[in-house]
Amino acid sequence: MAERSFAKEVKKLKLGAGEEFTGEGILAITKALLQCGVGYVGGYQGAPISHLMDVLADSQEILAELGVHFEASASEATATAMLAASVHYPIRGAATFKSTVGTNVASDALANLASGGVTGGALIIVGEDYGEGSSIMQERSHAFAMKSQVWLLDPRPNLPSIVAAVEHGFELSEASNTPVMLQVRIRCCHVHGSFIAKDNVRPIMTVADALENPRRDTQRIVLPPASFLHEKEKVSKRLPAAIDYIKRHQLNETFGGSGKVGIIMQGGMYNGVIRALQRLGLANVYGETEVPLHVLNVTYPLVEDDLVAFCADKDAVLIVEEGQPDYIEQALGSMLYKAGASVKLEGKGMLPMAGEYSGDVMLSGIGAFMRKYGSDLLAPEIRAPNVPAPPIFDDLAKTVPMRPPGFCVGCPERPIFAATKLAEQELGKHHIASDIGCHLFSIMPPFELGATTMGYGLGPASASAFNSPDAKRRSISFVGDGGFWHNGLTSSIGNAVFNKNDGVIVVVDNYYSAATGGQDILSSRASNRTKSTKHPITDAIKGMGVKWVRHIERTYDVGTMRDALKEALTTEEKGPKVIVASSECMLNRQRREAPLKKKAIAEGKRMVKTKFGVDEDVCTGDHACMRLSGCPSLTVKHLDDPLRDDPVAAIDENCVGCGNCGEVADAAVLCPSFYQADVISNPTGWDRFWFGLRQRVIAALQGWRERGRPVFGDVAA
Amino acid sequence: MKFGLPEGPDTTGRIIKICILAVGGQGGGVLSGWVTDVAQRAGWHVQSTSVAGVAQRTGATIYYVEMLPRDPERPNDHPVLSLSPSPGDVDILIAAELAEAGRAVLRGFVTPDRTTLIASSHRMLAVSEKIVPGDGRADSDTVSRRAGEAARRLIHFDMEAMAKKAGSVVSASLFGALAGSGELPFSREQFEATIKAGGKGTEASLAAFALAYDRAAGGEAPAAASETKAKHGEGTVLPKSLKRGWEALSARAAALPQPVREMAEPGLRKVVDFLDLAYGEDYLSELERLVAADSEAESYTFSREAAKYIANAMVYDDIIRVADVKTRPGRSQRVRDEVRLGKSQTLATTEYFHPRMEEMVGLMPAGLGAALEARPKMMKTFNRFIDRGRRIRTDTIFGFGMLWTIGGLRRWRRGLLRHKVEAAHMREWLQLAEAERGRDYALGVEVLKCRRLIKGYSDTHARGHSKFDKVLGCLPMLRDRGDAADWVRRLREAALADADGVALDGAIKTVRSFADDSGKLAG
Known part of the structure; x- marks a missing residue:
């Protein structure tokens, strides 16, 4: 079950011609796919296109009605390889994943797909996780398009443009027998807007039709000598066909007047450029401007004559190209040089080479460009601005704390790292390799565990060099269940078995691909109507040949977890030591259980709800418990007591009763402040009898003691 | 104060730019959805964006909405709106937590020429603030002061408490404060229609909305101020036999110089509560001795600190104190309040203990304890039976009785090793x-x-x-x-x-x- 349900929204996918569709970018893309008669879709989740996968998963009925095959692929490589269905058959197919990490994984399949070429339109929708809030390294998908010679669309970030890009993407792909990548940036994926829908179209050929009538063409298979021909074909046939299509359908747009200074931009940069022009007084709210603009909705390949023509009568052009290296600027420079153009080309320099082109970056870059080359267009106060320096709030900067992402309230991964910290307290520091997933938050305070992260499922692989008979210590590596099935089973576990790695591997199993939004995977414990789940990770590990396997079925048992780690780090046994630590992702568990519990209580069923608390008079305010937790619900408060200097621990009402704080206090021998309170709703008669009896006895004992001592209202309550 | 270039002939004046800064899990997505919906229902152009993903997991998150009324002369044209906020170019900034308001100011999203800052004054502490062994909390006053300086208008109160009061979450009260601020030209009914259309937890959301609406619209004063807190020393109940003794001690504490008294009075209560009146007598004698050697010229600083820290030193944390604290009626009541125990519900409480031999030895008569402590081998052997986690149910007669009995060892404390x-x-x-x-x-x-x-x-x-x-x-x-x-x-x-x-x-x-x-x- 995914984190967000689109069950309500997917109804919009049924809208017919002329009706207005309103919603998020990713939902619009899904609708566009159906309008294009797509025959199969697949992909791998990850921000910002996780929701696209969730939308598809929630719309399987609609897909089935149209005869569209949907696949939640095992990895981005799988998703791209799936597009092979469009090689020999005129079926339109789409794959989606997060870029650039997913594109990295996919690039083997992508290169093969691009070499042989396609018959049916093949569209790869890549969600760019770039700039603010990005969780990955900052790189460009553009490089993949160039090296594999696939075409890259980067549409203006509004719903009609994105929908048009999907439609043209398929046609461009078919016209040039080349797969097409559609790049959508993170904010564009989540932009809320509207477009006028068309009817959904059944695919002209379904995968079932293809299965019944197999075809093959040796010329399309990547093996010499065909592959030598493919490379030539890319240049002699496919590229010209693509450029022809782009020009005929004017995929790139030109706006504005006929001034002497112009701006060329990636389509995705359009709204940012317009906002800068609006703030400079050069465009109105509808984006109408006198400044000539050339918008590259296709960023690869570039259409040389269009670009040279746009620059022909200009004094200067600015190229707005986000990220580095500056591929487009280099290409444009070369084109203009060969054309003998005299236009001044500006780009990186006026704008920064690296980093997101946010509003203020655009404003200052485009402002500087216009002041230099088009100052006659500017109002006097903008031509020569007299801007006071922004205020410096040093005190505030020192005060506001950093707030990186971290484990949620009740996260079952928190106790794993508390246990690791406790094991290290006894056995000393170890080299720890981390992986991609929520568990990577272990590198942040309060745990500060983990030295590297090399890629999804590659945690143990990235510790593989640390395997030496001369060392007394072993490496520890982590991999999540998502990464494990993505490629960790072979690249990490298989590799460790084969190379007789002696290290300790912890598989963090939370029943979902949790970091990407709680999608089901092979080892998910839930029943999934359309997917096969409940495949134990331990079976897979043993099947790979690991002899030393321990399964912790309740990660909150910090002591057991710590002891398992200690045993793994010290046992005489050779080969990889694998601990599978399993407990359900609390975010998903709450989403699953909370409504059921609420309903059960309303129906009068007996229900226990657990919450933890801290006795503030027992807590001494040393905060040792928080250094082993970091739970958002475990916080501090100041007591109204002049004798106390430091705030004491407190648990807020968001506590889900996971028990981590109590278990940690026990395992680390911290303090006896924590208590667990189980509230029983709709108690049975038996419950009530015992409760009443106990309460009477306890009250009597309490009263007897209170009568013999002074009782102060404000101490030790 | 301006960031970047001057506005000059900026053509975006009609666009209302709203930025929401929240902590992942606070419901920023719900709030931005509501803000978008209210504009859409009014027939406005509106665009909202967010950055979802791993960044949402308890980290700082940001949502952005732009809206403007439809131009009757251009009914079919769409404005070009920005997908992200720019420094110096935000009309309304909503911060779901105080430090996030500070972050907004630092990022330049709050400027005195245009920004209305709607910020809840409560804090959600960051991990870095909590893990400090001392007091690591950020100074809220600095943030509030700077927020006030940076904003054109500041709407600032505890919207979290208000939401809790209504049984809802902060997004509802933030939405109420936005509506009540009058910064958006929509009626209260229009805002409420949006909440009603949501369908989930509507009544609680509307209640939280209403409280914040009234407050932001300048209605009634906060109710919190009227709740008077119990003053220190109030609610003291004494058995007859101890009355005279306690009054004598109180009189001695009251006779101390003013700065010392402020600490000595709570200090005296603390030590007497810990043991008995004689212990309070020891405490006061010590203080009186120190005061006699202290001077008014130094405003009795030494004695004042002594009054505070001697009390803390005398009230050390041993098993007896823990057991005593956990078996008092006031504590039982506090737990019930905390879990909001309903009349038809029952409650079980479990205490997490992990005693070790060291603590056990502390409980022994001094001679025996010291003798045992001097024999590490023996300590180790005994520790094998002692050193483990123990969960004690203090709602059962046996569990409670055990702690109650240990708490009663109080009177023999003076002879114990600890x-x-x-x-x-x-x-x-x-x-x-x-x-x-x-x-x-x-x-x-x-x-x-x-x-x-x-x-x-x-x-x-x-x-x-x-x-x-x-x-x-x-x-x-x-x-x-x-x-x-x-x-x-x-x-x-x-x-x-x-x-x-x-x-x-x-x-x-x-x-x-x-x-x-x-x-x-x-x-």
């Missing part, structure tokens, strides 16, 4: 402070304050002790310097900055370096 150890340690510390006071008054006060370092249980307690010893171990190097007191303060603060004592070791190194230098110079 008491002897604590008393000796206190004496040593107090003598040292007094000796330093004789030479350097301020240094004496700082030595007293170092008592703050001793806290926690088991290993944490031991670490606190070692820090205490380390700081005071620097005294010989500092003693004759004019800034000795200041250095002890710095060392103490360093000791409280992190758990492992990294900052403290650094500070001690610095002290050593100048102590060596001056030694060389003198040589």
Whole structure:
């Protein structure tokens, strides 16, 4: 079950011609796919296109009605390889994943797909996780398009443009027998807007039709000598066909007047450029401007004559190209040089080479460009601005704390790292390799565990060099269940078995691909109507040949977890030591259980709800418990007591009763402040009898003691 | 104050730009959905965006909405709106938590020429604030003050408390504050229609909305101010037999100089509560002795700090105290309040204990305990039976009775090993402070304050002790310097900055370096 349900929204996918569709970018893309008669879709989740996968998963009925095959692929490589269905058959197919990490994984399949070429339109929708809030390294998908010679669309970030890009993407792909990548940036994926829908179209050929009538063409298979021909074909046939299509359908747009200074931009940069022009007084709210603009909705390949023509009568052009290296600027420079153009080309320099082109970056870059080359267009106060320096709030900067992402309230991964910290307290520091997933938050305070992260499922692989008979210590590596099935089973576990790695591997199993939004995977414990789940990770590990396997079925048992780690780090046994630590992702568990519990209580069923608390008079305010937790619900408060200097621990009402704080206090021998309170709703008669009896006895004992001592209202309550 | 270029002929004046800063999990997505919906229902152009993904997991998150009324002359044209906020270009900034309001100011999203800042004044502490052994919380006053300076208009109250009161979450009260601010030209009914259309938890959301709406619209004063807090010392109930004794002690405490009294009165209650009236008598005698040697010219600073820290030292945390605290009626009531126990519900409470032989020995008569402690092998053997986690159900007669019985050992405390150890340690510390006071008054006060370092249980307690010893171990190097007191303060603060004592070791190194230098110079 995914984190967000689109069950309500997917109804919009049924809208017919002329009706207005309103919603998020990713939902619009899904609708566009159906309008294009797509025959199969697949992909791998990850921000910002996780929701696209969730939308598809929630719309399987609609897909089935149209005869569209949907696949939640095992990895981005799988998703791209799936597009092979469009090689020999005129079926339109789409794959989606997060870029650039997913594109990295996919690039083997992508290169093969691009070499042989396609018959049916093949569209790869890549969600760019770039700039603010990005969780990955900052790189460009553009490089993949160039090296594999696939075409890259980067549409203006509004719903009609994105929908048009999907439609043209398929046609461009078919016209040039080349797969097409559609790049959508993170904010564009989540932009809320509207477009006028068309009817959904059944695919002209379904995968079932293809299965019944197999075809093959040796010329399309990547093996010499065909592959030598493919490379030539890319240049002699496919590229010209693509450029022809782009020009005929004017995929790139030109706006504005006929001034002497112009701006060329990636389509995705359009709204940012317009906002800068609006703030400079050069465009109105509808984006109408006198400044000539050339918008590259296709960023690869570039259409040389269009670009040279746009620059022909200009004094200067600015190229707005986000990220580095500056591929487009280099290409444009070369084109203009060969054309003998005299236009001044500006780009990186006026704008920064690296980093997101946010509003203020655009404003200052485009402002500087216009002041230099088009100052006659500017109002006097903008031509020569007299801007006071922004205020410096040093005190505030020192005060506001950093707030990186971290484990949620009740996260079952928190106790794993508390246990690791406790094991290290006894056995000393170890080299720890981390992986991609929520568990990577272990590198942040309060745990500060983990030295590297090399890629999804590659945690143990990235510790593989640390395997030496001369060392007394072993490496520890982590991999999540998502990464494990993505490629960790072979690249990490298989590799460790084969190379007789002696290290300790912890598989963090939370029943979902949790970091990407709680999608089901092979080892998910839930029943999934359309997917096969409940495949134990331990079976897979043993099947790979690991002899030393321990399964912790309740990660909150910090002591057991710590002891398992200690045993793994010290046992005489050779080969990889694998601990599978399993407990359900609390975010998903709450989403699953909370409504059921609420309903059960309303129906009068007996229900226990657990919450933890801290006795503030027992807590001494040393905060040792928080250094082993970091739970958002475990916080501090100041007591109204002049004798106390430091705030004491407190648990807020968001506590889900996971028990981590109590278990940690026990395992680390911290303090006896924590208590667990189980509230029983709709108690049975038996419950009530015992409760009443106990309460009477306890009250009597309490009263007897209170009568013999002074009782102060404000101490030790 | 402006960021970047001046607005000049900016053509986006009609666009209302709204930015929401929240902490992942606070419902920022719901709020931005509502804001978008209310504009859409009014027939406006509206565009919203967010950055979802891993960044949402309890980290700082940001949502952005732009809206403008439809131009009747251009009904079919769509405006080009920005997908992200720009410094100096935000009309309404909603911060779901106080530090996020501070972050918004730092990022330039709050400017005095245009921004209305709607910020809840409550705090959600970041991990970095909580893991400090001392008090690591960010200073809310600095944030509030700077937010007030940076904004054109500041709407600032505890919207979290308001939401809780209504049984809802902060997004609903933030939405109410936005509506009540009048910054958006939509009616209250239009805002409420959006909440109603959501369908989930509508009534609680509307209640939270209404409370915040009224407050932001300048309605009634906050109800919180009217709740009077119980004053210290109120609610004291005494058995007849102790009345006269207690009154005599109270009178003695009241006779102390004003600055000392402020600490001595709660201090006296604390120590009497811990043991008995005679213990309170010991406490006061000690204080009276110190006051006699203190001077009014120093505003009795030494005695005041002594009143505070002697009380804390006398009330050490042993198993008896823990058991006592956990079996009192006031505590039972507090737990019930905290879980909001309903009339038809029942409650079970489980205490998490992990006693070790060290604590057990502390419970023994001093002679026996000391003898056992001197035999590590025996300690280890016994520890095998003691050292494990124990969950004790304090709602059962057996579990409660066990703790209640241990709590009753209170009266024999004076003869127990732990008491002897604590008393000796206190004496040593107090003598040292007094000796330093004789030479350097301020240094004496700082030595007293170092008592703050001793806290926690088991290993944490031991670490606190070692820090205490380390700081005071620097005294010989500092003693004759004019800034000795200041250095002890710095060392103490360093000791409280992190758990492992990294900052403290650094500070001690610095002290050593100048102590060596001056030694060389003198040589």
